[in-house]
Amino acid sequence: MGVIARYREHLPVGPSTPEVDLKEGSTPLVPSLNIGKALGLEHLYFKYEGLNPTGSFKDRGMVVAVAKALEAGHRVFMCASTGNTSASMAAYAARTGARAIVVVPSGEIALNKLSQALMYGAKVVALKGNFDHALETVRDLASRYPVALMNSVNPHRIEGQKTAAFEIVDELGDAPDYLILPVGNAGNITAYWRGFRQYHAAGRATRLPRMVGAQAEGAAPIVNGSPVADPKTVASAIKIGNPASWEGATSARDESGGAISAVTDIEILSAQIRLAGSEGLFAEPASAAPLALLFRLVRDGKIDKDAVTVVVLTGSGLKDPEASLKSVEPPIELDGDARTLAKVLKL
Numbered sequence: 001m002g003v004i005a006r007y008r009e010h011l012p013v014g015p016s017t018p019e020v021d022l023k024e025g026s027t028p029l030v031p032s033l034n035i036g037k038a039l040g041l042e043h044l045y046f047k048y049e050g051l052n053p054t055g056s057f058k059d060r061g062m063v064v065a066v067a068k069a070l071e072a073g074h075r076v077f078m079c080a081s082t083g084n085t086s087a088s089m090a091a092y093a094a095r096t097g098a099r100a101i102v103v104v105p106s107g108e109i110a111l112n113k114l115s116q117a118l119m120y121g122a123k124v125v126a127l128k129g130n131f132d133h134a135l136e137t138v139r140d141l142a143s144r145y146p147v148a149l150m151n152s153v154n155p156h157r158i159e160g161q162k163t164a165a166f167e168i169v170d171e172l173g174d175a176p177d178y179l180i181l182p183v184g185n186a187g188n189i190t191a192y193w194r195g196f197r198q199y200h201a202a203g204r205a206t207r208l209p210r211m212v213g214a215q216a217e218g219a220a221p222i223v224n225g226s227p228v229a230d231p232k233t234v235a236s237a238i239k240i241g242n243p244a245s246w247e248g249a250t251s252a253r254d255e256s257g258g259a260i261s262a263v264t265d266i267e268i269l270s271a272q273i274r275l276a277g278s279e280g281l282f283a284e285p286a287s288a289a290p291l292a293l294l295f296r297l298v299r300d301g302k303i304d305k306d307a308v309t310v311v312v313l314t315g316s317g318l319k320d321p322e323a324s325l326k327s328v329e330p331p332i333e334l335d336g337d338a339r340t341l342a343k344v345l346k347l
């Protein structure tokens, strides 16, 4: 079942909304076996969004945005993207026979994300400049031409993305104490907060979580309180200097008694490798930012040890292997037999 079928009553869909799905959502909430123990946290979970059909949480919102765009008669979808939005939009466009146009910041997107958009048949334009410039450009174009803008400024994206919060509550039986996730354009933190509040209002949860957002130090406009003209970070999915849902993120933070803080690229890559090496979960660098922040919060004594904590792993590690390979030993090159192999392996 896709997210529209599973959560129809909570979504802006009706009898005239076409059925669209790639069986997105219903991703596993994986209990930590090793990191939680090492940190002294009894109830640590990972919401593994990398298992969505195109490898990131973007599919949840995209399926609703695509269904609504088709309902409104659109046949051309467009977005600016750091990679995952374009992969997702292109897949749903392919599935529904619509045209997909993707504008990416030239030279800045991970190869595997680009390959997805191209394989799904999107027209890809690599625009000189950063993501914020690409988004400005497509917003301007969409205001003048008959194309459906599929960025997270599209309100249906946020609606679909809130289903991840529903799934967490449905599985745990209540909201967690802390929900920790990366913040780029800030659509996802806005969506989760909406989802938790709606479930709480509907009596499906007895409490609301503290919303904790992680930005990268070189791309931390919300933490700094002002836009960053030239954002820099290895975590390309959150390399954003002027988030479209800024207000949504600060509301989620303030209304929930949460926080948004920055972590360094070194902390991100080291959290990523620890997650893969000690839990068997390979997530892309942006997804490791909230885990890096959790390490710091625990070190500073800011997390209650018996709290239920959920870290959202927003995208698959297979999305951006180049970024990850910088932090591991390369393979051993060997020309030899079993004996030489055993010797090299010190067996």
Ligand SMILES: *Cc1c(COP(=O)(O)O)cnc(C)c1O
Residues within 6 Å of the ligand: 056, 057, 058, 084, 085, 152, 182, 183, 184, 185, 186, 187, 188, 189, 237, 238, 284, 286, 287, 314, 315, 316
């Ligand atoms: C899009 C994305 C983010 C950032 O989400 P926002 O809604 O833009 O804050 C984080 N991680 C991954 C893997 C993403 O694709």
